[in-house]
Amino acid sequence: MSRAVLAIGSNLGDRAAHLRTAVAVLGRCVRHVSGVYETPPWGDTEQPSYLNAVVLAADPAAAPRDWLERARACEAAAGRERDPARRFGPRTLDVDVIAVWDADGRPVVSDDPYLTLPHPRAHLRAFVLRPWLDLEADGELPGHGPLAALLNAPELAGDVAAMTPRPDLSLESTT
Numbered sequence: 001m002s003r004a005v006l007a008i009g010s011n012l013g014d015r016a017a018h019l020r021t022a023v024a025v026l027g028r029c030v031r032h033v034s035g036v037y038e039t040p041p042w043g044d045t046e047q048p049s050y051l052n053a054v055v056l057a058a059d060p061a062a063a064p065r066d067w068l069e070r071a072r073a074c075e076a077a078a079g080r081e082r083d084p085a086r087r088f089g090p091r092t093l094d095v096d097v098i099a100v101w102d103a104d105g106r107p108v109v110s111d112d113p114y115l116t117l118p119h120p121r122a123h124l125r126a127f128v129l130r131p132w133l134d135l136e137a138d139g140e141l142p143g144h145g146p147l148a149a150l151l152n153a154p155e156l157a158g159d160v161a162a163m164t165p166r167p168d169l170s171l172e173s174t175t
């Protein structure tokens, strides 16, 4: 399995530093990192705003579950703590596996709760679609279609309008 789109987000502590931690932990499999967006909290509005970005990653040796394990390693490195009472609550670092393609370029589809692919809520999240679109203008979310069309959906208009580019923040790894 070779290619993955990963979404990274943080709304606690030094948010930009946590995103940089994710890029550093992912290491050599990172191919492209999007710009950073300031985004209003989605799903649980009583929490601080997030910084969000998207990473395009590739590793010929990685199976789908390896991407989830790497995502969890990133979260652990940023001291992520889970609050079972708040499904979409605040966190130092969230790394979601948005989509994976196999070595032949076919999207991996899975309804396994441990790793559902594509991510079941990605098509509803401007904070995933917009930075991904910046990296891949012709990108498509498997099973849902072109990113540009998904972002133009009326349901996302408010979220798209409310997110702000943060060109002052770079996720270049310093290691």
Ligand SMILES: Nc1ncnc2c1ncn2[C@@H]1O[C@H](COP(=O)(O)OP(=O)(O)OP(=O)(O)O)[C@@H](O)[C@H]1O
Pocket: 068, 071, 082, 087, 088, 089, 094, 095, 096, 097, 098, 112, 113, 114, 115, 116, 117, 118, 119, 120, 121
């Ligand atoms: N594509 C996926 N990416 C990340 N986690 C996934 C995926 N599919 C299933 N999971 C499972 O989801 C569970 C909850 O993950 P997590 O705590 O990161 O969710 P969340 O970030 O609060 O919500 P969301 O997944 O909607 O962003 C994990 O135990 C993980 O195994």
Ligand SMILES: Nc1nc2c(c(=O)[nH]1)N=C(CO)CN2
Pocket: 008, 009, 010, 039, 040, 041, 042, 043, 044, 050, 052, 087, 088, 089, 094, 127
């Ligand atoms: N803006 C924004 N909102 C969220 C985010 C996120 O990364 N960005 N992650 C969440 C975890 O499920 C819940 N809500």
